[in-house]
Amino acid sequence: MMVSLALLLLGALAAVVAPRLLSRADWPEREPVVALWVWQCVVAAVLLSFALSMTxxxxxxxxxxxGHVFASAPHGVMxxxxxxxxxxxxxxxxxxxASGGLWTAAMLTREIHRARRRSRTRRAELLVRSPALPGEAPGCDPLVVLESERSDAWWLSGATPQLVVTTAALRRLKGRQLDxxxxxxxGHARARHDWLLHCSGALANGFPQVPVFAAFRDEMHRLVELAADDAASRRFGRRxxxxxxxxxxxxxxxxGPGTAPDAQLPQRVSRLLSPVERLTAGRRLRLTAAAALVPVVPLLIAFVPGLRALG
Structure with missing residues (x-):
């Protein structure tokens, strides 16, 4: 029983403390890819702690x-x-x-179904606005141009991701800006950022009172954009x-002045135009390795009594 309580306490402590520690750090904006990895490891550790405590x-x-859990364990371990x-x-x-685990699975399943339904709807709308040419399979073109007076560009996730750009965007973007x-x-498509957004959204919607899940969702929306900005800037420059x-x-x-519909955009532009020096390769490696060890902590707590019993 003590191991189960220790795992429960560890998961609850990580769920409360981890968002506060990461929000005070100054490096996630400089290394969004590393920050994405750290957040995933923290959430994995929280979920693993609760799962082991339940077991x-x-x-x-x-x-x-x-009998099933300790079926293959040596004598004395149980x-x-x-x-x-x-x-x-x-x-x-x-x-x-167990109820929390089932609720988590239900939320993830619901989010996946909703995402697939949204994707099918958007693809159907796209096919209406930009029908396939004779002899062309619908949805096979990796780049779709839409007639629109609104400047916009986005990507549709799925088995065959598609990049969509409007004619207004083509008129406004000059030279290498379109590229x-x-x-x-x-960058979003290659890194499969849609899965991070779906999983973080499902956890936050399923457990709105858990700080780590709400912060996980908010940070995923912010960090995936910063990571995609960096991927583009490495090829075409920050400016x-x-x-x-x-x-x-x-x-x-x-x-402009007032409340902006997307307050992150001015911050992203300022970050690109006033870059700060990246972390050293050594520190990035240390952060990555330290984050990978976070989910190992609940495993150590779970297996220490058994290892001691084995001598």
Whole structure:
């Protein structure tokens, strides 16, 4: 029972403390790709802590579960976990955590279905506005140009991602600016940022009171854009992608006074035009390695009693 409570406490502590620590750090904006990895590792550690706590609580409460969990364990390992005590509390904790796990799976399933439905709807609308030519398979063109007075460019996720750009954007973007915008959207497609947004949205909608999940969703929306900006700027320069963002969004009141519809855009442009020095390769490697070790902590807590029993 103590192992289960320790894992539960670890997951709850990480869910509260991790967002505060990461919000105070000054490096995520400089290294958005590393920050994306760190956030994923933190959330994985929280989910793993709760899953392991549920497993040990169920093993303590019910003999059938205990037999399956420790079926292949050497003699003496099961006794090291003291699973025979506090069975009523173990059963309650196991049921609560199992309910949370089922709710998480339901939220992820719902988000995937909604995303697929939105994708099908958008592709159908796109096919109406830009029908396939005779002899051309619908949806096979990787780049679609739409007649529109609104400057815009986006990508449609799916088995065959498509980049969509409007004629107004083609008129406004000059020279390499169009290439930079397309590289930005291709950066989203290559990194499969849509999956990060779907998973973070599902967790935040399913558990709105859990700080780490709400912060995870907000940071994913911000960091994926910064990462795509950096991917485009490495090929075409920071000034080019910054000017392209201004040209695309200037008519929407984003850069004027008052409340902007997308407050992140001015910050992204300022970041591109006033770059700060990246972290050293050594520090990036250390951050990546340290983040990868975060999900290992609940595994160590779970297996330490068993390893001690083995001598």
């Amino acid at each position: 040990f609580s169920a093993a303590a409460a019910w003999q059938a579960v205990r 006794e090291a976990y003291s699973l025979g005590s506090n069975r009523p509390w173990s059963a309650v904790l196991a049921v609560v955590l 930079a915008v397309l590289a930005h959207e291709q 080019t992608i910054a000017l392209a963002l201004v040209e695309l969004n200037e008519d929407r009141g984003v850069f």
